[in-house]
Amino acid sequence: MEETFLKSVTLFAEFEAAELQALARSLQMTRFNAGDTILEEGNANRALHILKSGRIRVSRRVDDSEVVLCDLDAGQTFGELSIIEDGVASASLRAVTSAEVLSISMHDLARFLRDTPAAGAKFWRAIAVDLRRRLIQTNDVVRSYFEVNRALVENPTFRQAYAMCNR
DSSP states (O other), rough: HHHHHHSSSSSGOOOOOHHHHHTTTTOEOOOOOOOOOOEEEEBOOEEEEEEEEEEEEEEEEEEEEEEEEEETTTOEEHHHHHHHHBBOOOOOEESSSEEEEEEEEEEHHHHHHOOHHHHHHHHHHHHHHHHHHHHHHHHHHHHHHHHHHHHHOOOHHHHHHHHTTOO
């Protein structure tokens, strides 16, 4: 049941059937309604989460504003950075629609990866590939901001138009 779904999740795509079954035994399902807060930026996060169904919005606070970073769809994961760092959510997540989230605690995940070293190697490789993809996307965003900044500095007409649009 959950094994079929897990096979479609990038982090677990290379897992064998027995590895997926072992992982599935440690998963907990939580249901959220549209508008529910799933994680709050800065709060403890001690689990890896997999969006099974629905849509989740990821955002961060910048000064007094909420900046939307992206929306997650079924099959996407969140909380991976908590595995690597200190277990604190780097962003807030809210359900856009009703959503089902599968979670595995860091303790259970560490035990699973220790007990199944072949799955552990596949998992860490998938994490590295995913972080590489995110870094490339972030570089593209920074490049875009740099280009806008350069246009604002070098082109007075563009600067005036930008100022009018952002009043």
